[in-house]
Amino acid sequence: MSLYPVMLDLRDRLCLVVGGGRVGCRKIRGLLAAGARVRLVSPACSERLTHPAFEWRQRPYRRGDLAGARLVFAATDDPAVNRAVADEARKMGVPVNVATGGHDGDLLLPAVRRRGAIVLAVSTGGGSPALSAVVADRLFQQLGPEWERVLEIASRLRRRSLTSPKSAEYNQSILRQLLDDGLAGLLRSGRREAVDELLRRHCGVDGLAELGIDSLEPLP
């Protein structure tokens, strides 16, 4: 299956989760981490979730529950209920994820790992969710805490309009040079002077201070 990946901005958007078992609760945690408002409809909830943006209607799903929702998750253990939720979503034109798989839903969730604003998302298109998680864990190991600093430098270089907005490729090639010359490793070991030297060599910037980065705090 060839899926189309996107990154959704769900801040303050109402998302409905039907079914509050292990799977529904995982979906809820992911949604809250993305700043969404979450409504759970479920007789039971297997985690103690307390969050100002979370609300629980403690009862079974009934038609009409989707009113106002921008995104819906059918996560009960009853495929017929999940299908009914998907059915209502389709009629309302709201995208729906169906945890019991099959072709009832519009979207599948990837395995997600976050390093600051860097989001790693891995999907096997429903083939093996467990493999998605394993691949995500392996890739995440390559993405140590120093990559938050790499991103900070990259975004500051970009904001300085080092190159004209049209030369995205030029920006990329500068980043590749910095990384090929070991930027991430130097940041990991806190070697500020060597980083400054790289920035001078590749970017014509007089070090981190010129980018407004005054100190390199020790990494966790």
Ligand SMILES: C[C@@]1(CC(=O)O)c2cc3[nH]c(cc4nc(cc5[nH]c(cc(n2)[C@H]1CCC(=O)O)[C@@](C)(CC(=O)O)[C@@H]5CCC(=O)O)C(CC(=O)O)=C4CCC(=O)O)c(CCC(=O)O)c3CC(=O)O
């Ligand atoms: C289609 C999809 C629909 C959807 O979006 O929910 C779906 C469906 C199903 N999952 C099942 C089983 C498991 N799912 C997981 C874990 C995850 N499942 C996720 C996504 C997806 N799961 C979508 C496809 C994504 C893809 O293929 O890439 C992850 C990536 C994201 C998330 O859910 O947040 C999350 C990783 C969490 C992480 O990041 O670590 C584990 C492992 C575990 O729980 O530890 C198991 C047990 C092991 C196994 O079966 O592999 C079953 C069988 C149920 C049964 O047999 O009863 C179905 C139903 C079916 O396939 O028919």
Ligand SMILES: NC(=O)C1=CN([C@@H]2O[C@H](COP(=O)(O)OP(=O)(O)OC[C@H]3O[C@@H](n4cnc5c(N)ncnc54)[C@H](O)[C@@H]3O)[C@@H](O)[C@H]2O)C=CC1
């Ligand atoms: N997509 C995924 O990542 C995974 C999907 N699954 C599938 O997802 C299903 C759910 O898995 P779990 O959360 O582990 O099951 P679970 O049994 O822990 O939770 C099911 C939840 O649905 C609620 N529920 C039942 N009937 C309902 C109704 N009519 N209206 C509203 N809520 C209702 C229950 O109260 C319970 O909270 C499984 O049956 C399995 O097929 C399983 C593992 C991973």
